[in-house]
Each structure stands twice: as C-alpha cells, then as structure tokens.
Amino acid sequence: MPPAKSGIADYSEALAGAMRLQAAVEVFASKPARFDAPAYDAVIYQIGNNGHHDFVYEEALRTPGITVMHEANLHHLITDLTIRRQDWDGYVEACAFDGGGAARAFAERVRALEVGPDYEGVPMLRRVLERSRAVIVHSGAVEADVRRAGFDGPVARIPHGAWLPEGVHLGYRDKLGLDEQTPLVGVFGFLKPYKRIAESLRAMRRLVRVRPDVKMILCGEPHPDFPVASMIRGLGLEENVRMLGFVEIEEFAGYISACDIILNLRFPTVGESSGTLLRSLGLGKAVVVSDVGSFAEFPDAICLKTPVDAREEDTLYEYLNLLVSRPGLAREMGARARRWVAEECNWERVAGMYLDFARAVRDGETWMQPVTAPVTVAEATIEAELDLSAPPEAPKQVEPEFILGWAARDAESTAYAETHITRLERTLNITPPGTAADSVLEMGAYMQITPALRGRLGYGHVRGCYYGPAGQVDHREVRSAAGEIFACDVDLFDAEKDRFPYEDGSFATVLCCELLEHLPTDPMHMMAELNRILRDGGHLVLTTPNVASLRAVRAILEGYHPGFFPAYIKPARPGEEVEARHAREYTPREIHFLMTDGGFEVERLETGEFLDKPRPEDRWVLRMFNQYQLPKHLRGDGIYAVGRKTGPLKKRYPAWLYEGGE
DSSP: OTTSSOHHHHHHHHHHHHHTTTSOOOOOSSOOSOOOGGGSSOOEEEEOSSGGGHHHHHHHHHSOOEEEESSSOOHHHHHHHTGGGTOHHHHHHHHHHHHHHHHHHHHHHHHTTSSOOOTTTOOOOHHHHHTOSEEEESSHHHHHHHHHTTOOSOEEEOOOOOOOOOOOHHHHHHHTTOOTTSOEEEEESSBOGGGOHHHHHHHHHHHHHHOTTOEEEEESOBOTTSOHHHHHHHTTOTTTEEEOOOOOHHHHHHHHHHOSEEEEOOSSOSSOOOHHHHHHHHTTOEEEEESSGGGGGSOGGGOEEEOSSTTHHHHHHHHHHHHHHOHHHHHHHHHHHHHHHHHHSOHHHHHHHHHHHHHHHHHTOOOOOOOOOOOOGGGOOGGGGGTOOOOOOOOOOSOHHHHHHHTTTSHHHHHHHHHSHHHHHHHHHHSOOOOTTOEEEEETOOSSSHHHHHHTTOOSEEEEEESSSTTOEEEEEEEOTTSOEEEEEEEEOOTTTSOOSSOTTOEEEEEEESOGGGOOSOHHHHHHHHHHHEEEEEEEEEEEEBTTSHHHHHHHHTTSOOOSSOOOOOOOOTTOOOOOOOOOOBOHHHHHHHHHHTTEEEEEEEEEOSSOOOOGGGHHHHHHHHHTTOOOSSOSSEEEEEEEEOSSOSOSSOTTTSTTOO
16 A cells, blocks of 8 residues: 555555445555454455565465456566565475476576576466455456466456546646647656657657657656666757656656656556556546557557557657647547546446455355446547536427516516526426426525426426425415416425435435525535435436636636625615525536535536626637637536436535545
C-alpha cells in the first residue's frame, strides 16, 4: 500500500476504498503476526513482480485464496525472495519447478554467475497458481498465460480500475513554462528500455523538424543502466525534451493532465496492466499504446496502436504528427476514452465484480463474465467530460399555453409564469410521464406546473410539499383560465431536518426544482429522504441555477459575483412571508456527484437558459474558452437533471460538499 512506489499499491488503495462501500474489508499491508484466514469469506492476494509483494506471495502459498495476477511473470519477485537472500538452492529449485530440467540447468549457470536470470523464459507462475483457489486477471492475455501455466480453476477477467481525476491542465502547463497552444507529449513511469523510450525519442526528433514548437516530458524514475539523458543530448533534443524524474502521485497526475498526447508503450510485455494508462484515459487524453499483450485489447476507438516491428518508429511519428496537427481529433479521442473507462472501469464496478466473483468462489458457483460494451467512433463527444453524452432533446409533452392557462388566476402568478416559462416548460418536458397508478411529489410546489403533472403527464396521484411546520397539511386549489379546477394537498416540513411524511417507496417521481440552492445546512439529508421515498427505479427531476455558466464566468472576470441570486433579502414587514435566499449554487459536475452519491444513476444532465434572451455579451467568453481549450458545454444559466434510483444512499457526507466528509 502507499507510500510504496508501486502502481499496485495505488491500485490496491483505490480498490479497497471502493470495496469497503460494499463489504467489510481488512487490509494487510505487511506480514501479520497472525493471520486467521477462516475468519473471512474470501482472502484476496494482490501480487506483483517485485519485492514489495514478498510477504503476500509467501502467505498465498501458506493459505490458498484468490490470487490477483497483475502480469504473467513473477521472476523478479522470486529472485528477491531467493537470490537477494542468498538462497541459491531455493532459486534453482524454483526455476526447476516452473520450467523443468532446462530451466534448472540455466539456473545453475546463473548461480555460477555465467549469465543473468532468464526473466522472460521462466515466468515463475506454477507454484502460486497450484496453491490458488481462483485467479483474477485484468486481460485476456494474462488469462491465456495462466491457463498455459496449468491452472484449471476459476478465472475472472476484471478490468483494471480507472481513476477519473479532475484535470489541472493549465496549472501544470504554466508550471512547465508552456502556454496553452504548445503541443505537449508525455511519457510516464519508470524509464526502462521496454517503455520504448529510444523509439519515442527518435520519432520525436522527426516531429520537431516539422513542428519545432512541440515539447515532450519524461516523468518517472530513470533506470540506472539506461542513459536517457545522454540519448536526449545525442539526438539534439535538449530544447524540446525535459526529464522530470520521480514525482509524487498528485504531481504525476497533474503532469498527465498538462499533456495533449500520452505515449504508453511496452515491449516486451508479460501482459501487465498500466495504472498510468488508465489515469491517462481517465483524464481524457489521446493515448498511443503498443499493439501487444493487454494493450492490444483496448478498444480501437479510444487509443492508437503501434506495431513493435520495423514499422514502429514510422508509425509513432505519423501518429504524433496527426494528433499534433489535428488537436480537435486528439480531444475527441480523449473524450471517448474518458467515457469508456468511466462506464467500464470505474472503481465501484470493479469492486462489485471482485465481490461477486469472491462470493461465487466461496459458494462453489460458476461466475459469469460481464460483457464489455463496444465503443465506436460515432460515439465521439466532448460531452463525455461529465461521463454523459449530450442527452437527446426532450419530447414536447407540455405546451407553454397550458402552463400560462393555469397561471392566469392572478397578476402575480401570470407575471411569474411569463418570466420563467422557458424553465417551467423545459422542466415538465424532461419529467418522465406517469400512469393513473403512479404518484408524483413536487417539492416547493407553487401550483405553477403542478396541474400539468396530472393533466399532461398522466400521474394519478399528485402531492405537493413546502417549507413550514412539520405535520401541517394545506389543501390547495387553483382554477385555470378555462375554468378547470385542480386540487392537491401540500405537506409542510423542513427538507433539511425532518423525516418526510411519506412511506418508503411512495413515489414514482419527485420534482425538486429551484429548491436545492436555498438549503443552508444539510442538503444530503434531503437526498437521503428523496432516495427513501422513491420506489426502486423511480426518478428524481432536479433543477437549479448553474454557478459555472457563461454568465457566471463573465461576471467573475468583470469583477462581479458569479451567483445567479447572491443578494441578501431585505427584512419584510411583520407578518409578510420572506422568500429564502440562495445559500449555495452548484455546478453541473456537482449535481452529477450529488445524484450518484445519493444513489441515483444520472440519465440526463444538461443546462439551458431560464429566459429566452440572446447573450451577445458572452461571445468574448466563448472565444477565451476556445483559446484555452476549456469545455464549452453545460454553460447555460440553469441545470436540468434526471436521475434514476438504483440503490440506497452511497455517501451521507461526501467530502466534495461537507468539510470533514467522507
């Protein structure tokens, strides 16, 4: 586990955190004084090919469990367990056990210091596989090697988990002294020859001849026997290539974010997965990989693949030139990559697959391999920044005339509806329709759109609620311009403190419109209660102002407050009702977090204007976004979201919303 300088350490930390949300998990990051295996339903060993994993390997031999093979070779680990401990007999015996007489004879030559260990020829898998109850791999390539090594037990192919960090693109480019227009290529991780460093530098030299402004960074600990610095000097690339050395993981991810293109090349390979590759894809970067092993299994739509034969350098140069000369193509490819890993490799899904497989192994059942969704070029969209494609336009269900007809009861209601008609119409048109057997709840019911929930969307039972003393119920009745009467009960309570006065699973749909931004203390209480009162598969429709809109960005740059309604409210006269002020406004990304932490799958997330007004004054902000390659989608004044309940509340106090949260 961290702070060990190991990709598997970072992987294990992220996986354990995700698994703890679904099961009781105990982590052993060093050799325990006593290990009581029968106390657990499953024992999982994360084993990598280096000395960090010595105690894990030894315990896996003593206590059979589920072994995670991050690559199809453990020879370096075995040398750490034997040769580095001066146990030459143990090394020779291990080679013989794995590879037979020929491997024994070669190992004796290693003992005599005539040759170095046959790292590639003797993978050292058989012993641990023979003691494993089951095996987890990340790729078909490693699964095939495990089977070739003689393992005939259960094998699960579970994707390597992917990080989806927030990008700090411009900040780290500034740290490197680069402007927003300079093309930047990155190579990350331990700088060993098999990372194809030499081939990458030669391709870079050719690229510099046609694009003298292009830069490259090499971020990782250099190998002591691989003279990368002298290679850079020999190729005349001192002005274009910089070595950054080893950096901590936060900076490591920051420098990936700064890049436009990532080279993640490997040959030879033993099927190993790459945490760096998953971070790069999760950050939405255009990535070039070697067309071998586990890397060849990634969808063609999310990365470019180079051969490892005589064409390698030429192909690398052509790919780099293509991506540098067509930055829009690079961004689209990165957006596809981010969307794919968000759906297929998110830690929640990976942890769930681990636990499902562990249960199957425990119970002696057959585990069914989940099907991976294909990715096509047609799915390219920069809207993948938020793990969602731009949703299709909502079908027209309610016309403005219907809303205005019910608002004609008095001048104040009419003026409000006319001012907010764009928002009201859009809200109703994204609300899932109901049936005569379905119930719907409108929070903060003003009776502006409430009649449409029955009259146009078909809900048989309509309920409203509003802020007030818990337990009080008001009966509200309104008449349309045509004389039609609509009535419903409105329950009063505090959405941040009180238990909502409804049974579990009471509603098919809840509307929470222009309410979230008014909550000053505990919005996740409301989300927990909404989750409780919605039935499984029920929908939450949520709208709120967008504090990351073009209008808000322009306001900040011109020195004004970005909030849609940041003002305090002048004290009212005695007995006069006071509207609640905005306590906190949200970004679309935060609404995505709010929904997912609340136990909802986000089916729609979009923004739009509250008023049909042209905004020519925002055009200069759009030009700035283009110049700095910033996302321009989801910049309307209002956020419109629809979530579907998929399970219970996930986080009561998420860290992005609560100081000291989880």
